[in-house]
Amino acid sequence: MNQSLPLNSYRSGPDEDGRFGNYGGRFVAETLMPLILDLEAAWKAAKEDPAFAAELGDLGTHYIGRPSPLYHAERLSQHLGGAQIWFKREELNHTGSHKINNCVGQILLAKRMGKTRIIAETGAGQHGVAAATVCARFGLPCVVYMGATDVERQKPNVFRMKLLGAEVRAVTSGAGTLKDAMNEALRDWVTNVADTYYLIGTAAGPHPYPQMVREFQSVIGAEARQQMLDATGKLPDAVVACVGGGSNAIGMFDAFLDDRDVAIYGTEAGGHGLEVENGHAASMSGGRPGVLHGNRTYLLQDADGQILEGHSISAGLDYPGVGPQHSWLKDAGRVNYVPVTDAEALDAFHTCTRFEGIIPALESAHGLAHVLKLAPTMSQDQSIVLCLSGRGDKDVHTVAASMGMEL
């Protein structure tokens, strides 16, 4: 079963056991197993139901604001003097990031399953805000688990979640970041199995989450691919997205995976640099395979298999794992995963803000940093599409602090 993915496509996985090659799977406690099987069945049924697709499409258009624009960043392109740079503007979505695409899909599924309580984990707060938003829209109570460290560095988003009616529970175990929030959400789920739906925010976790989240996010790449064809008459030469858990990236990459002439780059959080022990969150560039949070994937871990906390200036990339499909795409060589340091991301943040009048999220700035390196090595008739996954308003305190200022 493990190696059964057809080699003529990178888009056909996972297999029926939720495996992408040797990655993925369902490594969960027995208490959760029946729920995960129920979820898989409900998800399969929903995909067959035209009413589900219709409701998803309608909310996509009128609530999220899809399709998101594809924007030619002309000044930035001129400044770099190489390839033409295009932004897929997911930061213009309702709630300010790509996270809402997945939340709308999953809340419709939760409703179909008759669940009456929603839990979610969040790092930067973008997924927490999106989850709280759809819970407000559908009148369901929402509990968001967020590491205490992240609660501190993402205050605006914490307040937004509270305004939306969610209860934000600060998690103090571990280092108080995203992995600890996910542990606590899993503990809540195992305790409240009967009525609770776990709205995972990234393309990771036990099967079917990695596949399901990818499919809800794949609208990004599907739109971008067509928009590029419409605007330029050809496919881009390169596609770039940042990777934490990797939901915006897999959503962006999916449509391009079988376009072999399109180079694909995923940027990981290089933090203080890969050479600094526990100073980065680049699980693929600086980690090795292991099992955590329901799936086998690349992880930051020590020699004894204990999970490391990692570091990134971006709370949304500060996670020691990554979605299992990314691990598989890395080993297959289809996607190039490269680390980007805090300093490079900050530099890209300022460049984008000054040249294009767009303040990007620090997560997206990691993708942009690689575009800044790549574009000058390419010719002016070539093109790069960056998934601008989120807006940076939430990060202004962090950026100010990096400049020695306090707001």
Next chain:
Amino acid sequence: MTARIDARFAALKAENRPALVTFVMAGDPDMETALEIMTALPAAGADLIELGMPFSDPMADGPAIQKAGLRALHAGQTLAKTLNTVRRFREGDQATPVILMGYFNPIYVYGVDVFLQAAKAAGVDGLIVVDLPPEMDDELCLPALASDIAFVRLATPTTDDRRLPAVLKNTSGFVYYVSITGITGSAAPDAGKVEAAVGRIKRHTDLPVCVGFGVRSPEQARAIGSGADGVVVGSALVNAIAETLDAEGRAGPATVGAVTGLVEALAAGVRAARLAEA
């Protein structure tokens, strides 16, 4: 060596009483004290020992066992050291079954085959790995059985009759019934519901059924034990350890005695379980 587990349950059946299964964390609060505690458990009344393998991200555990694992990791515990603890325990005790309990990643990173060889050599009788449901049996369960190490499966209130045969299929040693939907050390289980659930499992298997999660007092041990083949106590024991530590988390003169004292009281509760009926 499922033989040691089978022999122990056969002897308990002859005595007509349920087993007291005690959980302690390897390396908590430090490797030597943990070994001292483990060594003292059988004389205090423990019939089987579950030895926790500390993990940084114990998703199914409540605060008590989370903290025990962190204490052990801070004191430098590793999987290799945990196996060494079992080896040293076996030098003085050939009869008490030892079951390692934890999460898959440290074993996966150690290497499944190398781990099973080392565990077998150290005198480990069984494994409980929380994040390996039957769907993942190829990973560790089947290789463990091939190495003559029992794979003790968790059955839970969400494991319905449809699913139960799959859960029991490759289970050996005994079945661990998780008495609540929740994490370790949560609310106390309802003894009546537990007895009904144990009866349901026993219709599907001849293996002994032990009950855990939420049992902390001798009275509860007695009540749960009257309807099961064994009672598992964990969080209460690691809490007893925690209460004796100094401000830096170091063991004190009362540490070992706090655990053995509680185990003695729990053992009395368990031993009274069937006598009460008779």
